Amino acid sequence: MQEETKQPGTVTLNVDGISTTADRGTPLLEVIRGLGINVPTLCHHPLVEPYGVCRLCTVEVVRGRRRRLVTSCNYPAQDGISVLTGSDRVLKGRRMIAELLLARCPDVKEVSEIARSLGVEKSRFPAADEKCVLCGLCVKVCRDVVGAGVLTFESRGPGRVVTTAYGGSSDRCIDCGACAQVCPTGHIRMVDESGLAVHHEELLLGPNKAIGIPFMQAVPAVPVIDRETCIHFKTGGCGVCSEACEKQAIDHKAQDTFVEIEVGSIVAATGFKPFDPAAMAQYGYGRLGNVMTALEFEQLNNASGPTGGKILMTDGQQPESVALIHCVGSRDKNHHEYCSRVCSMMALKYAHLIHEKTGASVYDFFIDLRCFGKGYEEFYNRLLEEGVFFIRGRAAEVSDFAIYEAERGKLVVRCEDTMIGILRRIPVDMVVLMTALTPAAGVESVARRLNLSRSKDGFFLEQHPKLAPVATPTDGVFIAGACQGPKDIPDSVAQASAAAAAAISLSVRGQVQIEPVTCKVDPERCAGCRLCNTLCPFTAITFDAGERVSSINDATCKGCGTCAAACPSSAIEARHFNDRQVLAEIEGVCA
């Protein structure tokens, strides 16, 4: 008896004289390509069920005495068959198919390349002028993968076309672009209907995809799914990413979870939020296309950004003149009174880059130039030599209203030049607003949770501006960076290092020193009224329901004594400031 070595469900077949095994039902195309044999295809796509419509993948299958031509993309592997991928019959058939395709789409590069590889230079059939090969990939992707079902075939025979219902634009189209991506001939393209070459407001901080690492320096550098743009969350379809991920790490059903972590100390570094200049209508942000914020410019200028670091206007051209407007939303009693500190140097950096990259004239509208750091003043002097125009005066308005011929088609910045004491109108191509740094969104709830106080401008208040610049009134909570006040990167790094060191020094010591000034409850006298419980700003007082008395945690009590002052049964003693001591002192000073 012959030994059975074959696995169940495995078949043995012969491809161009090579014997190979495959799982039963595997499409022949996969088996053939797995052997390194090239088979041309137009309508094949790994995401879509094989359809056998372009017929370029035709091969000859021999079973016993029977020979027939089949499309390999949807013909299943079977036991004992021989497959010929380059027989005369196959090549003749493919050449005919290529000729017919070429006749339909003579100007499509992909089709003519395949035809040329088969030795077909010209078609004998009358040429049409089509770009669509009717492969139907777009229809299948839209229906089966995306789940939108917008595209469909219409009519039959020679009149067959791919279209949407009633041929118009569809409400169900989610602009995913999957059809354009799979189209083998470039017949379907994504079109921006706004007619703008560059959208400055839409330059995002990260890659423009539904799944990706949120921004370039993200920690941890793990991709996340954006529910707003992910096709799966729009139509329930797609899921291409989870198929592509070999580690099966993608779970569309994952929910947000709350994780409780016990820590010894906390560093709050919640950063800032840029001021929204739409609140200052005079600068035309959101209304005039080439007016942008500093952050949008930063992204435009980013070498790995959407424009590859090219500074472009909305029409895709380089600007010939650029205005930089300082103090937008800061040093302004109507918005934020404080100085945002970084804007002057940021504007100088932009002036230098614009000058270097585009050669444009740069107009810098400032109130004061605050070049406070190491090497900053020297940088300003260098810009003066580079020929940047510095105009002292707050820009009053940016408009597209032209009075003079030179202003036509440009943005006009109006301002008072306080150096020479006249009003000026300066036509420019692009305006960058140096927006203020404002407290981050949600800073109130962070402050409440960590028991932090905030200064008048909304930033976190440090314990002491000089002696304890990273500490807060709550022990073990430190602050670093722009959440404490506007600051530049070197200052943020310095403060963050200090905060980290302060946090580490607490952990390393292994014990915490507490002030001797704390309060104590005398359980004999406590009536259990719980008045003090809610009064304590540090939640140091807890109520023992069993004993029906309150007690104070020495580690969290700061000794302010407000509980001692309130206790109706005088059960709380403020150590070092107890009633006896204070009253004796009062008697002493009155004597």
Added chain:
Amino acid sequence: MTFEPKIVGILCNWCSYTGADLAGTARITYAPNVRIVRVMCSGRVDPTFVLHALRGGADGVLIAGCHPGDCHYQAGNYKAMRRYELLKRVLDQFGVEPARVRLEWVSASEGERFASIVNDMTDKIRALGPFKEAQG
């Protein structure tokens, strides 16, 4: 001899006591009538302290704490303010003139302000006369 009032100043450790200290280090001249008792927070001030001072011979009591929002203990000064409002009603019922007990906000940088409050309070109480005599 003119009457010199005795004023007990109960000052919070973080703002007003430091403010009073600043008045001294800045060599600001002010009435010597105030005698200072330090507490950790104006929220520590039990209304009985005030009553005790008046009974013990003081002609006026000044309670001073951090400005609202600046409390080292977050909200002790607000608690002091609430207790002070209640205390004022009690004092009124006892027939104590309202000018004799004051709650003021003095920050650590306001030595000048501390001096002017003390001067003002001294003048007003001097005009009112001794507390014990007024009580009969």
